[in-house]
Amino acid sequence: KATKDQSSYIVLEFCAGGTLEKAVTEDDNNNSSKQKQQKQKQLTWVQRWQWGLQLAEGLSYLHRNGIVHRDIKSENVILSQSDDVKWIDLGVAQVDVLIDREETDVTKLNRKDAFWAAPEETEGWPATTASDVFSLGLVLWQLAAGQEIWPTLASGNVQAIVGVIKSEQIEQYLSLPEDCPEAKEWATMVRACWQHDPGKRPSAERLVQQMKEM
Numbered sequence: 001k002a003t004k005d006q007s008s009y010i011v012l013e014f015c016a017g018g019t020l021e022k023a024v025t026e027d028d029n030n031n032s033s034k035q036k037q038q039k040q041k042q043l044t045w046v047q048r049w050q051w052g053l054q055l056a057e058g059l060s061y062l063h064r065n066g067i068v069h070r071d072i073k074s075e076n077v078i079l080s081q082s083d084d085v086k087w088i089d090l091g092v093a094q095v096d097v098l099i100d101r102e103e104t105d106v107t108k109l110n111r112k113d114a115f116w117a118a119p120e121e122t123e124g125w126p127a128t129t130a131s132d133v134f135s136l137g138l139v140l141w142q143l144a145a146g147q148e149i150w151p152t153l154a155s156g157n158v159q160a161i162v163g164v165i166k167s168e169q170i171e172q173y174l175s176l177p178e179d180c181p182e183a184k185e186w187a188t189m190v191r192a193c194w195q196h197d198p199g200k201r202p203s204a205e206r207l208v209q210q211m212k213e214m
Helices: 020-025 033-042 045-064 129-145 158-167 183-193 204-213
Strands: 077-079 085-087
Touching: 020 077, 020 129, 045 085, 045 129, 045 204, 129 183, 129 204, 183 204
Parallel strands: none
Antiparallel strands: 077 085
16 A cells, blocks of 8 residues: 555556467567568467467466456457466456346447357357357467458458357358367367357366366
8 A cells, every 4th residue: 555645556567568469460560571470480389379278277267266257359368578478358357146138248238349259149148158268269269370350251340250150150261270280189179169059168177178288
């Protein structure tokens, strides 16, 4: 607390590495082509795997404590000075046991990016830990592909993207690369996250175990 006015302050870690989205998509217009090439070389599969593991561990911690993030996307991940990834922007997060339809209609209220929404969220149902896992699967795809999310669909075409999410045809639009030693395991894990039925998706804790076994 402050010594004079007794106000309370929160001290947070300063993370200067930018967002995960920029790190994996190289979408930084301030970088030269040479800098972008150097950046791409630095992002090895080991680094991407490590980030994926850290994201799953962070989400698992939230879920174990009854917290649903509800806004999972690569823009809401930042890199620390030591290149660790951190979840941020829990502005619409909620304690799981307090969630109800009216409180959690975040997609309709435009408080969640529909590009990253789970199928049940696009139907107006409350977000759950399983919804977080679906969105994490999209982040894990982006880690592997190194592209903007939904690269083959028109930018900003929310209706088209929501239609794809509802149709269970995600892989027609988000193909998984096959150029890493763990490509098969990674793809299987991502597909599990994308299950249309929330009950068939793995928990964040299960994803942590799977990544550690890779």
